[in-house]
Amino acid sequence: MNYNIPSHLSELPIYQKAMDILVLSRSISTYINQDLSYLRPDGSEDTDIYFSGDIVQQSESLAPEIEKAQAERFSEKKHKHIASIERLTHRLHLNCDRLQHCNSNGKDYLPILQKELRKFKRLQRSWMMTL
DSSP, rough: OOOOTTTTTTHHHHHHHHHHHHHHHHHHHHHHHHHSSSSSSSSOOOOOHHHHHHHHHHHHHHHHHHHHHHHHOOHHHHHHHHOOOOOOOHHHHHHHHHHHHHGGGGGHHHHHHHHHHHHHHHHHHHHHHHO
């Protein structure tokens, strides 16, 4: 996948990590979806498939929120975007925990994503000090 990364953001470690998380979550979701897309014997679908889509959607929102926070001039608006990033990472952690219980071999890759999220949180703390 080829992403158009704004040149001033490509140097930011937090932005790079957000892009890594996006690629990783898409790969994990694709792998998990292959296992969860089948209907159960009773004709119902596996509800865990929605959590795999949620991790992609939430990880796709990280980079734009970083861009918005960097672009804002006023600290109140910056804090709004920072709070959004914190909510997104929290939801990503929760959805990873939920997917740990799914019936897929793809769940074996979730600890990698969770490790990257922990690195992201550390980067986020230092990045917030620079804003």
